[in-house]
Amino acid sequence: MIREPAVAGMFYSANPQALRRDLAELLVGSPQRLTAKAVVSPHAGYVYSGGVAGSVFSAVRLPQRYIILGPNHTGRGVPFSLYPTGAWRTPLGEVALDAELNRQLLEETEVLREDRSAHMCEHSIEVQIPFLQMQVEGLRFSAICVGSHDLKSLTALGRALARVIQASPEPVLLVASSDMTHYEPADTASRKDHLAIERVLKVDPEGLYRVVIDQDISMCGFSPTVAVLTACRELGATEGRLIRYANSGDASGDYERVVGYAGMAVL
Numbered sequence: 500m501i502r503e504p505a506v507a508g509m510f511y512s513a514n515p516q517a518l519r520r521d522l523a524e525l526l527v528g529s530p531q532r533l534t535a536k537a538v539v540s541p542h543a544g545y546v547y548s549g550g551v552a553g554s555v556f557s558a559v560r561l562p563q564r565y566i567i568l569g570p571n572h573t574g575r576g577v578p579f580s581l582y583p584t585g586a587w588r589t590p591l592g593e594v595a596l597d598a599e600l601n602r603q604l605l606e607e608t609e610v611l612r613e614d615r616s617a618h619m620c621e622h623s624i625e626v627q628i629p630f631l632q633m634q635v636e637g638l639r640f641s642a643i644c645v646g647s648h649d650l651k652s653l654t655a656l657g658r659a660l661a662r663v664i665q666a667s668p669e670p671v672l673l674v675a676s677s678d679m680t681h682y683e684p685a686d687t688a689s690r691k692d693h694l695a696i697e698r699v700l701k702v703d704p705e706g707l708y709r710v711v712i713d714q715d716i717s718m719c720g721f722s723p724t725v726a727v728l729t730a731c732r733e734l735g736a737t738e739g740r741l742i743r744y745a746n747s748g749d750a751s752g753d754y755e756r757v758v759g760y761a762g763m764a765v766l
Contacts, residue, residue: 678760
């Protein structure tokens with residue numbers, strides 16, 4: 500089954516030529532790419548967060564296989580929704596789901612359930628795909644939509660992700676899709692966001708979970724990021740790197756109610 504794009508023409512151009520031009524501008528050249536276990540990339544419209552996402556996907560080595568986790572903004576589907584086998588279509592063409600990764604993920608944890616409904620109108624994973632299509636031939640991925648903040652389940656998912664990656668004969672890059680603070684003044688957003696960023700750079704999933712809850716940080720993808728950080732820690736990651744930080748005011752000129760965007764790599 501083919502998943503059709505839900506936000507082409509809204510979050511990014513539906514015209515293939517225009518989309519390629521936009522991506523070529525957003526993907527900045529990097530002389531020496533990092534070898535990363537995971538990245539955290541924002542998922543707003545490209546006019547707002549595309550520069551941060553492009554910087555992230557330009558800064559790391561890109562394999563052919565990915566597990567992409569994003570938050571569930573729609574409330575549809577089960578709490579941990581794995582998109583079944585098939586393909587996703589974007590204006591740049593079709594991308595295959597990784598049937599083998601899906602099979603292994605389902606074997607490794609009872610948290611996940613196959614479910615299309617959570618993904619059909621969700622943008623958080625979709626907007627990452629064109630950045631990869633522009634750079635990776637033979638791209639394939641697994642897509643997990645996370646609609647739960649239960650720490651025990653997130654930890655179990657993260658450990659399962661690590662086991663699947665350890666068993667893979669090829670490199671697999673984890674992608675956590677997340678925006679940061681929503682609709683607060685830029686200075687407040689930056690202060691809060693850097694508390695969360697610090698925990699990501701320390702590869703501290705429990706610390707990220709606590710600071711987001713305790714400081715009321717409206718980081719919409721903190722749950723996927725907690726699961727990804729758990730996996731990275733299991734895989735031996737020791738540090739992260741902040742690639743770029745920005746907010747929506749840089750595009751809109753409104754710094755009174757911004758959304759923050761952080762692009763990070765976990766090494």
